[in-house]
Amino acid sequence: MSYTPPSWYPPGRQPPAPAPRSRRDRGLTALAVGLALLVVAVAGAGWYGYGYGPGDGRPRPADAKESAAPPSGRASPEPSLRTPRPVRVPGAQELAAARRPGEAAAWIAADPTDLPRRTVHVDGPWIVGDTIVQALYREVTAYRLSDGAEVWNLTLPTPVCEAPEQATPDGRIVLVLATSGAQRGARCDRFQMIDLRTGKAGWTKELLRDPARDTPAILVHTAISGDTLAVAEGLGAAAYRVSDGSRLFTIPTEDPGRCHPDQVAGGSRLLVGATCALGVDRRERYSQLRELDPRTGAVRWRHRTPAGRRAERMISVDPVVYTSIDNERLTDDWRIVALGPRGELRRTIDPRPKGFEHCVHVGIDAGLQPCPGIVVGHGLVHVGGTDRVGAYDLATGKLLWGIRTHDGRTLTPVGSPSASGTLVYESATPSRPGRTFVLGKGGADTEKVLLKHPAAAAEAEYSTMAGRVLHVGGRIVTMPNGVSGDDARRQPRLVSFAPARE
Structure with a gap:
């Protein structure tokens, strides 16, 4: 890889003409028509406000419309949802035999699940003890981190609609399931608790219906805190x-009744996002964030975005760092916003002049979490993307360093092991494996290779398209956002790399 100094960054890009309104904007505008239409509007927001993009494999409501282009008006990249040709998945013995001196050890989890002939979204992963767990379609599967062996598998009665980003501290998760296996017309109104330590199913119940409506929710967002x-x-x-x-409690609307809670984020804190000023022009509409006591629902602090902007993705809940986007220009006009301990504005960072993209590999309107490609650690926010990675100081908002590749590979920061280093994953190409390296505060001149990924796993690694990348106990795990149900286009569910024991 060759680098240029941090001054390589191109000048700021001019935003394109205003894009068509997103599905959330259309749903919220309908809501503000009047009290007589409130029931219809709320249902519309449930259908259109939080819809996943076409082809992501989520169950879709019967009335959802598919458009030729996403709300931003430009082609939406789906690098982790398609593979150009069948992927050959080598077994553990083959990988071990083909490993060259200096290469990392690897294992690959293939996908034997019988799937519909479409791309099916993958939920998770969740790390529980020495296992990594995924939910795919109607199955939840745990793999041993050391060698990728399947530990347990649980079959679900219907497909997964939604899943929280985190499990409880003792390893339990609650999935939202569809009422049927149909891709269209399915309603997402069932909770299913699962113990991720054992793979045993726990309680199940229907999502409580709103008395003002005669139908249950279509799409939901969930988060776990404690x-x-x-x-x-x-x-x-x-x-x-x-x-x-x-x-436990109902999360109320506020101001008075003009801030409707519609997003949640979990982890060490419970955050609730709300859309406010529904009855006015969208240029005046804004978001509110609240931290709640997860046991009582008491509000600990409130924060609001400027008019015309909304909170889109949560990068970190402790400290609270999120992305905001313009209501009209969407991700063409995005920022990184850091808050203080009481919800006060600490710093706003504009990464656009340096060419960084908003939460690489994901779209908008699909929940507050996660935001791939951006991580917070040791007072820095590390931003990755197609062919570049850099670090900003949260205290000053200044770029400390930035590097760029010249072959179009995605660079994903996956952690900050110390105050002086950033762990970066470089994606694979169809014929060349990726690698994992550490960068110090000096940028390119401080690079130190941590893992040289094996050439024998390059094709499988490339097929995941770095949809999600995790660093777990010295091991790198990459997975796709979605898996094709076409047997001729299958890709692996997980690819893992760790230091080899010579």
């Missing part, structure tokens, strides 16, 4: 106890 599951459905939200499924 033993609390927060659920946003339509333009309302509530919290449940993970251990037994009992309802």
